[in-house]
Amino acid sequence: MSFVFYVFKKDFHSELRNRYSINSLLMFVMITISIVLFGIVSETSDSLVLSGVLWIVIFFSSMTGLSRSFVNEEEKGTTLFLQLNSKPLHVFLGKFLLNILLMLFINCVTILLYFFFVSDFQVKNFSIFFLTLFLGTFSISLSSTFIASIVAKANTKGALFPILSFPILIPIFISVISATKISVEGKSFSFASSDFQILISYILVIFSASILFFDFIWKE
Amino acid sequence: MIEFSVLNISKKFNKKFVFENLSFQLSDSNSIAIIGKNGSGKSTFLKICAGVLSPFSGNVEIKIGSKNIDKTNFFLHIGFVAPYLQLYDELTPTEHLEFCCNMKNVKFSKSVIEKVLEEVNLENRKNDFVRTFSSGMKQRLKYATAILHKPEILILDEPTVNLDKDGCETVKKIVEKQIQNGILVYATNNLKEENFSSNVLNIEKNNS
Numbered sequence: 001m002s003f004v005f006y007v008f009k010k011d012f013h014s015e016l017r018n019r020y021s022i023n024s025l026l027m028f029v030m031i032t033i034s035i036v037l038f039g040i041v042s043e044t045s046d047s048l049v050l051s052g053v054l055w056i057v058i059f060f061s062s063m064t065g066l067s068r069s070f071v072n073e074e075e076k077g078t079t080l081f082l083q084l085n086s087k088p089l090h091v092f093l094g095k096f097l098l099n100i101l102l103m104l105f106i107n108c109v110t111i112l113l114y115f116f117f118v119s120d121f122q123v124k125n126f127s128i129f130f131l132t133l134f135l136g137t138f139s140i141s142l143s144s145t146f147i148a149s150i151v152a153k154a155n156t157k158g159a160l161f162p163i164l165s166f167p168i169l170i171p172i173f174i175s176v177i178s179a180t181k182i183s184v185e186g187k188s189f190s191f192a193s194s195d196f197q198i199l200i201s202y203i204l205v206i207f208s209a210s211i212l213f214f215d216f217i218w219k220e
Numbered sequence: 221m222i223e224f225s226v227l228n229i230s231k232k233f234n235k236k237f238v239f240e241n242l243s244f245q246l247s248d249s250n251s252i253a254i255i256g257k258n259g260s261g262k263s264t265f266l267k268i269c270a271g272v273l274s275p276f277s278g279n280v281e282i283k284i285g286s287k288n289i290d291k292t293n294f295f296l297h298i299g300f301v302a303p304y305l306q307l308y309d310e311l312t313p314t315e316h317l318e319f320c321c322n323m324k325n326v327k328f329s330k331s332v333i334e335k336v337l338e339e340v341n342l343e344n345r346k347n348d349f350v351r352t353f354s355s356g357m358k359q360r361l362k363y364a365t366a367i368l369h370k371p372e373i374l375i376l377d378e379p380t381v382n383l384d385k386d387g388c389e390t391v392k393k394i395v396e397k398q399i400q401n402g403i404l405v406y407a408t409n410n411l412k413e414e415n416f417s418s419n420v421l422n423i424e425k426n427n428s
């Protein structure tokens with residue numbers, strides 16, 4: 001387990017030190033929320049629309065933030081160094097750990113801004129809301145890390161990531177949006193339980209797939 | 221007792237064989253030089269030997285004592301230096317070596333790192349970013365990361381590329397030490413480097 005942490009630490013230093021874009025990600029979130037404010041939010045107070053818009057913001061900030069994880073290594077040619085110093089599984093889990101912490105941080109900021117600026121968006125059941133946020137962030141980070149590892153090997157890296165992510169992430173978004181809506185409407189926990197079941201089984205499936213296939217992806 | 225067997229390796233790129241059925245077998249205190257003209261597949265062959273590239277057919281085995289080493293643990297027993305091996309621009313030599321120590325179960329301490337950096341003559345730059353390094357200094361750091369864990373097998377691609385006279389001496393020392401304690405495999409285009417080993421494998425000859 002500690003090996004995972006060492007990969008995480010290496011990435012944390014090398015990627016976040018100067019180049020990596022926590023600041024630009026935060027700017028991105030702010031800009032998207034302002035556009036949303038100017039655009040549709042003043043026109044509607046429908047809880048389904050507002051929940052959808054929140055997850056659109058989260059979707060695009062994860063697309064911007066997470067696609068870099070393996071692409072950076074591949075573009076700079078440092079993949080070989082990692083291969084010579086670690087087991088594939090540790091690399092995957094280390095990158096996943098960095099991605100999920102990064103996304104949890106960014107998403108908390110997003111939520112705070114959203115609460116603050118979009119006054120019509122009022123969560124009544126916070127336990128559902130935060131569980132949704134956590135499971136959503138977890139599954140988006142997990143599948144994005146996996147997709148990024150595949151995309152890094154392709155020639156058209158930049159364009160491929162959102163295209164490949166879309167079908168894979170769709171089930172997540174359907175469930176998180178529906179669960180978020182339930183939390184805004186203040187219904188009880190049992191209404192959201194089927195969404196949570198979907199998210200959890202989804203996480204289990206992607207997790208097993210990543211562990212099984214990452215060895216092959218990692219070593220050409 | 222170490223045994224490094226590379227058996228009947230073939231590799232295809234885009235449906236064309238780069239080389240076919242290359243084999244060698246080495247044990248303690250053996251070495252081999254791989255030669256062949258540009259594009260004959262020396263680097264490709266070394267990557268397969270190191271276990272970072274899969275061959276089309278054939279097998280690489282490492283045996284230490286009577287124990288067969290699992291493929292995923294090859295990296296614990298191999299040191300690899302090559303011109304196309306890239307280091308992290310945003311990390312310092314100390315951080316690189318700390319990472320290597322941690323991942324390879326070498327007990328990390330300041331003195332371990334200082335010692336290996338002294339060996340490659342880089343101790344005065346140990347806390348500078350690799351971004352600011354010359355290509356020769358990067359090559360020295362690659363040697364430090366490769367010999368840090370005292371690997372049983374050292375694999376070198378163009379060993380003295382980018383190095384000055386003093387650097388070539390350092391490599392010579394490392395190579396001699398490796399041949400005493402373990403196995404050395406290297407590829408070269410440089411006539412001066414060919415006498416590191418008396419054992420030579422010309423891969424283009426095998427091919428035709």
Ligand SMILES: Nc1ncnc2c1ncn2[C@@H]1O[C@H](COP(=O)(O)OP(=O)(O)OP(=O)(O)O)[C@@H](O)[C@H]1O
Nearest residue numbers: 233234238256257258259260261262263264265409
């Ligand atoms: N990733 C790759 N995809 C397709 N072809 C490749 C790839 N890597 C190498 N090749 C081809 O394989 C052949 C061998 O390349 P390699 O780099 O192993 O040669 P080399 O003997 O090390 O050459 P040099 O002396 O210039 O270092 C070359 O013809 C090269 O074009």
Ligand SMILES: [Mg+2]
Nearest residue numbers: 262263264377
């Ligand atoms: Mg070469």
